[in-house]
Amino acid sequence: MTPRLSLVALIALPLALAACATPAQRITSNLTELGVPPRQAQCMGGRLGERLSIGQLRRLQELTGLRAERFERMSIREIANKLTDERDPGLVAEFLRAGVGCLI
Numbered sequence: 308m309t310p311r312l313s314l315v316a317l318i319a320l321p322l323a324l325a326a327c328a329t330p331a332q333r334i335t336s337n338l339t340e341l342g343v344p345p346r347q348a349q350c351m352g353g354r355l356g357e358r359l360s361i362g363q364l365r366r367l368q369e370l371t372g373l374r375a376e377r378f379e380r381m382s383i384r385e386i387a388n389k390l391t392d393e394r395d396p397g398l399v400a401e402f403l404r405a406g407v408g409c410l411i
Contacts, residue, residue: 363397
């Protein structure tokens with residue numbers, strides 16, 4: 308294998324693995340980045356990955372960029388407030404339901 312080919316393989320492998328992440332894994336990662344404790348984020352990720360539509364998953368993913376603007380953790384309530392959209396109240400309801408369910 309040439310050095311150039313091995314460099315391409317080294318770069319492509321993480322990208323290919325990231326593309327294989329399930330919605331639950333992506334949600335867990337995003338929630339952790341927003342400051343949700345890892346154990347709770349994993350629980351919520353599993354629940355939300357099964358219940359949210361593709362559009363709702365994208366909306367949740369958009370919030371990850373907000374973490375760069377903040378230096379402290381976001382609470383479940385703060386994240387829910389950012390998700391609030393009168394066109395899709397179901398997203399906040401599912402998010403809060405998962406958050407409460409994973410606290411118990």
